[in-house]
Amino acid sequence: MNKNTTLLNIIISFTLLSACNLSLAEDSAPANASIENTEAKDNTKVENNSEAENKVYVIPTPQISRISALETSLKNRQLTHQLDTLEANGDPFLTLYQPSLTSSTQGCVIILHSDNEHPDWPDAVAPLRNALPEHSWCTISIEVPDITKRAEAVNTQISTQEDNSQAVELPNQDTVFSRILATIAKAQSNEIEVFALLGYKTGAAYALNFLANNSDTANALILIDIETPATTSHYSLAQQVRKIPQPILDYYINSNAGSSQFAMWRKQAANQRTEINNDFIQLDAVPDRANGKKSKQLLVQRVRGFLKQNTNQRDQRKTLPSVKKGLFYESP
Incomplete structure (x- = not known):
């Protein structure tokens, strides 16, 4: 073999080897890139999952915020002595306690506020819980759990279901009932006997249904602007009045045909009670509300007068000179 042939063979072999290496490199590059991309995607998924696990979602808690604001308000007004936390079925709840401001405590009024409100709500709850202690009644206003979430629409339709054969079940009923019982037990430990x-x-719907199912726990019932939760029949709730032997004050606003019908059902149920010795007093609040700023004062007078006439009143421990009694006592 001559030199030229040998040189030609070397050149051909080198060319083939270079082409083979280039082909192998091209084939391996996409595979490596694919592996790297896959690993990068997997790492991104792990990071995203980790972020999702560590992310804190803020859930609105309107009732907690409302109660916290109430506590702050009372602290700012130097009224923290009224705050008291009780427990029912392992669940703590807030109460506001006001002792009787006289030497003769007649009893205690347990107050239930309305939905999405708090134990010192200004419309009716606060005026009553602050004024009644001046007339020998202690007051305990209880935190009631929300029924309607703020984002939900409120159903204002009057239910006409005429079925009083079944017991009425209100939303959060067990929770509210256990709180009422815990409050009564706490007051009884302080030697309170009349409630x-x-x-x-x-809150009036809860009070009505509670006493209908626990008739020996209180001596009187006061309903202020009673409203029925949307899931409950107005007629069925009204029939619970038949089960209550205690005196009842039904102070309501007759604002439309629906409220008038609901009031009529409550009145009819009261007339069907077998215990006829105790009064059912139903008053339309509209005339009182027409007095503007004096409406809350009139509300207090209505409630105070009802309690005075329909519960056993203790004698005043401190007597006053007979010549001055006319200044302090109403004429018989």
């Missing part, structure tokens, strides 16, 4: 239940709007 009146007072509910405002949906």
